[in-house]
Amino acid sequence: MKFAFLVHPLSDEAKALVQMNEDNTLVGHWGGDILEFCTFLHQTMAERRHAQTAGVKPQARVIDVFANLRSDTGAVTEGRLYEIPMGAVEILDDPARAIDYIEQAIQMAAEWGAGVVGLGSMTGVVGGQGTFVAERSPVPVTTGNSLTIHAALQNLYYACLEANVDPSKETVAVVGIPGSIAAAAAKLLAPIVGELLLVARRDSPKARKLSEELDAELLFDIPSALRRAKIVLSATSTGSCIDQALLQPGAVVIDVGVPADVQGSGAIRDDVLIISGGLSLVPDGFPRDSMFLGFHHGMVPSCLGETMNLALENRGECFSLGRDLSTEKVMQIGAIADRHGFRFDRLYSFGLALEPSQLAQYHKAVSRRKLLVPAAHGTHESDAQRLGNGRAALNGSPAPSPPASPTRIPTSEDIGDRAAKLHERYINPVLLAIGGKSGFVKTFIRAEGCHLWDHDENRYLDLVAGFGSVNLGHNHPRIVEELTQAMRLQAPGFAQSAVNPLAARLAEELIAVAPPSLEMVFFCNSGTESVEAALKLARLASGRSGLLHCQGSYHGKSLGALSVTGNPSYQKPFGPLLPDCTGIPYADLEALERELQTRKYACFIVEPIQGEGGMIVPPRDYLPEAQRLCRKYDTLLIVDEVQTGMGRTGTMFACDALGVEPDVMTLAKSLGGGLMPIGAMLVRRDLWLKAYGSIDRFALHTSTFGGGSLACTAALATLRVMRDEQVLQNCRARSEQLLGGLRRIFTEQSPYPLKEVRGQGMMIGVEFAPLKPPIVSNYKGADVTGMMKYVVPNLDKAVQSVSTLYVLQTLLQVHGVYAQVARSNPLVMRIQPPLTIDAEQVDSFLGAFRSCCDEAGDMSDIVEAIISKSTMGIMESKPAAPAATVSASSNGVH
Ligand code: PMP
Numbered sequence: 001m002k003f004a005f006l007v008h009p010l011s012d013e014a015k016a017l018v019q020m021n022e023d024n025t026l027v028g029h030w031g032g033d034i035l036e037f038c039t040f041l042h043q044t045m046a047e048r049r050h051a052q053t054a055g056v057k058p059q060a061r062v063i064d065v066f067a068n069l070r071s072d073t074g075a076v077t078e079g080r081l082y083e084i085p086m087g088a089v090e091i092l093d094d095p096a097r098a099i100d101y102i103e104q105a106i107q108m109a110a111e112w113g114a115g116v117v118g119l120g121s122m123t124g125v126v127g128g129q130g131t132f133v134a135e136r137s138p139v140p141v142t143t144g145n146s147l148t149i150h151a152a153l154q155n156l157y158y159a160c161l162e163a164n165v166d167p168s169k170e171t172v173a174v175v176g177i178p179g180s181i182a183a184a185a186a187k188l189l190a191p192i193v194g195e196l197l198l199v200a201r202r203d204s205p206k207a208r209k210l211s212e213e214l215d216a217e218l219l220f221d222i223p224s225a226l227r228r229a230k231i232v233l234s235a236t237s238t239g240s241c242i243d244q245a246l247l248q249p250g251a252v253v254i255d256v257g258v259p260a261d262v263q264g265s266g267a268i269r270d271d272v273l274i275i276s277g278g279l280s281l282v283p284d285g286f287p288r289d290s291m292f293l294g295f296h297h298g299m300v301p302s303c304l305g306e307t308m309n310l311a312l313e314n315r316g317e318c319f320s321l322g323r324d325l326s327t328e329k330v331m332q333i334g335a336i337a338d339r340h341g342f343r344f345d346r347l348y349s350f351g352l353a354l355e356p357s358q359l360a361q362y363h364k365a366v367s368r369r370k371l372l373v374p375a376a377h378g379t380h381e382s383d384a385q386r387l388g389n390g391r392a393a394l395n396g397s398p399a400p401s402p403p404a405s406p407t408r409i410p411t412s413e414d415i416g417d418r419a420a421k422l423h424e425r426y427i428n429p430v431l432l433a434i435g436g437k438s439g440f441v442k443t444f445i446r447a448e449g450c451h452l453w454d455h456d457e458n459r460y461l462d463l464v465a466g467f468g469s470v471n472l473g474h475n476h477p478r479i480v481e482e483l484t485q486a487m488r489l490q491a492p493g494f495a496q497s498a499v500n501p502l503a504a505r506l507a508e509e510l511i512a513v514a515p516p517s518l519e520m521v522f523f524c525n526s527g528t529e530s531v532e533a534a535l536k537l538a539r540l541a542s543g544r545s546g547l548l549h550c551q552g553s554y555h556g557k558s559l560g561a562l563s564v565t566g567n568p569s570y571q572k573p574f575g576p577l578l579p580d581c582t583g584i585p586y587a588d589l590e591a592l593e594r595e596l597q598t599r600k601y602a603c604f605i606v607e608p609i610q611g612e613g614g615m616i617v618p619p620r621d622y623l624p625e626a627q628r629l630c631r632k633y634d635t636l637l638i639v640d641e642v643q644t645g646m647g648r649t650g651t652m653f654a655c656d657a658l659g660v661e662p663d664v665m666t667l668a669k670s671l672g673g674g675l676m677p678i679g680a681m682l683v684r685r686d687l688w689l690k691a692y693g694s695i696d697r698f699a700l701h702t703s704t705f706g707g708g709s710l711a712c713t714a715a716l717a718t719l720r721v722m723r724d725e726q727v728l729q730n731c732r733a734r735s736e737q738l739l740g741g742l743r744r745i746f747t748e749q750s751p752y753p754l755k756e757v758r759g760q761g762m763m764i765g766v767e768f769a770p771l772k773p774p775i776v777s778n779y780k781g782a783d784v785t786g787m788m789k790y791v792v793p794n795l796d797k798a799v800q801s802v803s804t805l806y807v808l809q810t811l812l813q814v815h816g817v818y819a820q821v822a823r824s825n826p827l828v829m830r831i832q833p834p835l836t837i838d839a840e841q842v843d844s845f846l847g848a849f850r851s852c853c854d855e856a857g858d859m860s861d862i863v864e865a866i867i868s869k870s871t872m873g874i875m876e877s878k879p880a881a882p883a884a885t886v887s888a889s890s891n892g893v894h
Pocket of ligand 1: 467526527528529531554555556557607611612640641642643644668669
């Protein structure tokens with residue numbers, strides 16, 4: 001069904017939806033794309049002025065069209081925007097003339113074939129809120145107010161979620177009683193809020209009746225309501241009645257007023273949230289080519305949203321009319337809009353999208369006030385309890401105090417959304433930009449063994465295992481038990497310049513399993529710290545400054561470790577790094593000898609397998625030969641087993657299988673049993689004594705937290721589990737199964753986009769074939785996965801890796817398998833599950849991987865076809881098209 005929507009030229013109420021400077025120039029509007037919108041407004045105003053001066057009698061007219069609007073259900077509609085030639089004030093001053101124009105516009109819409117007409121803004125106010133117009137109209141009309149109410153309540157819900165405010169415990173004021181929007185909103189809010197205040201401009205029987213019916217206090221004085229209410233929903237037609245200065249700290253205001261109810265053109269308080277209420281985000285399938293307000297950013301006022309929904313439903317009905325709106329209809333249109341894919345979670349404040357930084361400011365301002373004025377008798381909820389509450393909600397029992405809205409209860413999705421939003425706001429916005437929308441960045445809230453669970457109780461097989469930190473599986477019961485017991489025993493967590501029995505025992509046990517050359521231990525908290533310790537010791541013990549490392553290596557990101565991390569994209573932004581560092585190709589013994597001959601190097605630091613570099617396994621003689629050469633030229637050999645250690649490659653340390661006895665070995669990751677951070681540098685005794693064995697040196701390199709009791713407890717438990725539970729045997733058996741299966745897929749399916757399968761133990765890489773090089777340069781703008789532009793640096797390589805990303809996403813979203821790419825080489829998928837993975841889990845992964853590769857094979861063809869078209873100029877004009885094409889042809893997995 002087609003629809004029409006009536007509007008009038010820019011006026012005060014339209015200005016309330018955009019942000020103006022003091023001098024009435026436009027600052028921004030929904031989405032911030034000012035120029036296009038300004039052009040649109042200027043055109044309509046200029047045409048009108050031109051017509052007036054030319055003496056042409058003003059007429060209603062079509063000013064914009066919405067074509068090909070396809071909703072999530074597949075329903076399609078189209079619409080026209082009709083403008084009547086009167087501004088808001090003129091309409092209210094001369095309603096009879098306005099109604100003539102409204103009827104003229106409706107007549108035009110009827111002739112065009114519209115099945116429903118929405119009365120936008122003031123056209124829905126005159127004539128008894130549409131009732132008079134409806135009686136005489138040949139086409140059903142609606143004010144759209146029901147969806148506006150639904151949207152306002154949804155906005156309230158999402159704003160409360162952002163603000164961490166629980167309406168069921170708060171005083172909520174509804175301003176604008178007994179107006180149609182305010183009255184229906186109050187009815188829906190009454191059962192679920194802590195206390196309800198109704199605020200009317202003057203006393204009236206209608207307002208009194210409502211207050212009795214809802215058992216809510218009726219006030220005629222806005223300031224006193226603002227002082228009492230934490231949440232305010234305001235829907236008046238007078239505007240500017242809410243003074244920001246009077247709001248409670250932390251208050252949330254949903255402003256549905258037309259014109260806007262909150263005074264001022266922007267936020268003057270950073271400790272309140274003022275939300276433009278009643279906006280809808282249209283379904284993804286709506287082309288954004290209309291210029292109406294923020295439509296090209298997907299935003300519409302919900303009165304237009306309601307009209308669109310009625311048309312999509314083929315419901316030519318006078319859905320919302322008059323002063324008494326039914327709450328059932330609000331819920332009904334809300335459900336319809338949800339089904340068609342309209343959303344209400346994108347919040348706007350004074351016509352501009354609410355920025356993460358504004359929310360951060362808000363929380364900061366509110367927290368600062370709380371610090372200054374502590375709550376008299378606050379209840380304390382621990383973080384663990386909070387997680388528990390979240391879990392309770394996931395398991396079906398309601399969270400104890402859900403922020404609720406009448407048309408919606410919080411779902412587990414919201415819990416995940418909130419965590420993602422906080423991450424975006426406070427931790428790393430880019431991570432969410434890369435993978436948030438595509439569902440690639442998950443919020444995991446529970447883990448056990450080889451599985452992770454997201455906030456929606458979806459289970460994922462974990463092939464990342466904390467990049468090698470969870471070798472024994474998540475929350476291994478024996479490690480959990482030991483840690484719990486240790487906490488009960490009240491051992492000192494940290495005691496400086498003293499002996500810690502747990503650290504001492506761990507040192508003894510580590511040395512017992514380490515290669516024979518290693519006799520002493522330094523404890524720290526991470527891999528990069530263990531590398532720092534090793535490099536410093538090497539310089540001190542050797543008296544040389546040079547540090548030799550491999551290209552493509554990864555040893556950490558603190559400045560010293562970064563200096564020997566052979567990846568320029570990590571290093572360059574931070575230069576100058578340590579002097580005297582040289583990188584040589586990995587597994588190149590000639591290059592190694594050439595450099596060692598200079599005898600300027602304190603050490604050669606090397607990984608037995610380059611993990612971050614792309615799971616690169618060197619020839620078997622590489623490490624033993626490197627050791628021989630290091631000895632020959634008096635250079636210390638540091639073997640970095642941060643990732644390969646603790647059983648990852650099938651032996652306790654990769655050195656064991658090769659008979660290598662390094663001078664220094666670094667450990668971290670799984671040493672902490674997947675639960676505690678701990679790193680260690682193991683070293684020959686004579687070297688330690690040379691470096692630190694004197695009264696002026698013994699404390700030259702220390703770490704406050706290194707060797708803490710809980711970390712040592714976890715590490716001791718880890719060693720015990722590895723001994724008792726045949727972890728290494730399982731690792732080797734499952735590795736054979738996994739590598740065998742992958743190699744079969746590789747050899748049997750030649751059209752699949754695989755280049756190589758390699759690895760050792762549970763450190764496995766699958767390298768995908770890149771897209772053909774001439775195609776890549778044309779591809780960059782196409783962004784099939786939506787992730788490409790963010791995968792920097794190395795865009796060319798990222799672009800080539802479409803198949804890898806596609807497989808990863810399909811594994812995650814269709815098969816529940818969580819895997820990652822090697823950061824330094826996005827063509828390589830890392831497969832490094834916990835070493836405790838069982839045969840069935842390996843088989844289920846192999847099945848999933850096989851089917852993903854099938855699809856990825858097809859996808860490469862599709863991508864290449866699209867790209868070859870782009871050479872003919874198609875892509876340049878329509879950059880969005882390929883994303884839709886590809887996702888549609890791949891079962892919507894995108
Ligand atoms: N060395 C190697 C071989 C690593 O794989 C890593 C981490 N991926 C590090 C050092 C750095 O460890 P961390 O992230 O704990 O600092």
